[in-house]
Amino acid sequence: MLCVIIRTQPRRGGRPAVSPPPPPLGRSRKKRTAHAFDAALDDAELVVARTALTQGRWTEARALLAATGNDWDRRGHRFDVLAQEPTTEAWARDWRLAEPESYDAEVLLAFAAVHKALRGKARSDKVRARCREAAARQPADPTPWLALLLLERSLGREEDVVRLFDEVRHRHPEHHHAHHLMVARLAERRPDAGQDPMHEVYDFASWAVEQAPAASPLAVLPVVAHAERYRVLAVAGLESVDPAASGHWTGRRARGVMKAAFDWWLEWERPGAAPAHPRACIDLNFLAHAKSCEGRAAEAAALFHRIGRHATPAPWSYPDRDPYEAFGAARAAALGST
Known part of the structure; x- marks a missing residue:
């Protein structure tokens, strides 16, 4: 268990603030824009699917996620990147309306809700419930638990973060x-x-x-x-x-x-x-x-x-x-x- 490794420290009033990273070294603002960081990294297929999803074509995202299979690391990465787009929630709802039984559509909605909550535009309790509903459908999949961990890493108590990390690690130790x-x-x-x-x-x-x-x-x-x-x-x-x-x-x-x-x-x-x-x-x-x-x-x-x-x-x-x-x-x- 993780509690053996982490030494408990007293909380100092409220949740810890999530601070932004320091600015890059040796780049002016103008040059930094030319080297913008893309969360998709080198995943060219993800870039294509993300572009299509922002235009309302969710079938490309469906095919990409289905092809990802049980590659849990890449699966979590792809859901997370797709969900970061502000329009993802609306198009994922359309996907779920067209295919009410789609598990991937439900997980994508959960990830989109997490990012919406992190932007301060959704209630965290409702988002937690949505993630848990998705997790109950496929108990072996660590991906909905990763969505919860993303949420609690910024908004949750330390004991919740540790517990959710254990949930993910139980399903995929690495x-x-x-x-x-x-x-x-x-x-x-x-x-x-x-x-x-x-x-x-x-x-x-x-x-x-x-x-x-x-x-x-x-x-x-x-x-x-x-x-x-x-x-x-x-x-x-x-x-x-x-x-x-x-x-x-x-x-x-x-x-x-x-x-x-x-x-x-x-x-x-x-x-x-x-x-x-x-x-x-x-x-x-x-x-x-x-x-x-x-x-x-x-x-x-x-x-x-x-x-x-x-x-x-x-x-x-x-x-x-x-x-x-x-x-x-x-x-x-x-x-x-x-």
């Missing part, structure tokens, strides 16, 4: 998005503790890696924990918003987690290796978290999310740089500084 949500929530504990090496977010990340199979992309979770803790400290004014000027990215812990992550990546890419996880199961959420820090974390994101060489015309929203070329310099810097 669910990447769920692990990232837990890391983000834990990183927000005790910002006044600064760079405490004993902070619970690091305990959780280490525990998750120990529990995962050797080939699991969860091996990069300590890097995510480090990036999330930096986000919290930068917003609190305890670290520079410029990663290059922050000791958070030059200290011993940063060097250690980056070296371990690069070593895992090299082993995973080794010729002849047969990892248990195909490229389609690589952690799609790492980029969203590491993107908030430009320095080394951005280089790592470009590497860990490589599902085929240049799968899109503008890979990882960096059309002017090749992650393969960046890898040599980034790895040399990470290993040379240890």
Whole structure:
């Protein structure tokens, strides 16, 4: 159980605020717009289905979700991205009216309701009920529980977040998005503790890696924990918003987690290796978290999310740089500084 890993801390009046990530390093506002982050990442099929859904053509989304099958990581990612569009709820209702028995239509409505509640435009109690109704239809599917975790990560009590994480993990122990949500929530504990090496977010990340199979992309979770803790400290004014000027990215812990992550990546890419996880199961959420820090974390994101060489015309929203070329310099810097 997760309670063995997380040390309970006293609540300090109300729910913890969800702080935005610090601004990217070394980009003007105008240039940052040219490199806008797309939540769909490298999933070209998802981009097509999302575009069609915004135009009222829900059949493309239906076909995409049906083809995703039991790839729980990609399934959760696709539902989440589709639901972020403000028009999704209306078109998903049309889908459910046309196919009242469609389970995927109900789950998409639940995800859309979650994002509506996160925007402050829906009652959270009704959204919770909708997610639970969807979960009851397919008990083995972790996806409706992921929707609930998304909601409670921002609005819920800590004990609810832990309980929902356990629900997801019970159905898919390596669910990447769920692990990232837990890391983000834990990183927000005790910002006044600064760079405490004993902070619970690091305990959780280490525990998750120990529990995962050797080939699991969860091996990069300590890097995510480090990036999330930096986000919290930068917003609190305890670290520079410029990663290059922050000791958070030059200290011993940063060097250690980056070296371990690069070593895992090299082993995973080794010729002849047969990892248990195909490229389609690589952690799609790492980029969203590491993107908030430009320095080394951005280089790592470009590497860990490589599902085929240049799968899109503008890979990882960096059309002017090749992650393969960046890898040599980034790895040399990470290993040379240890």
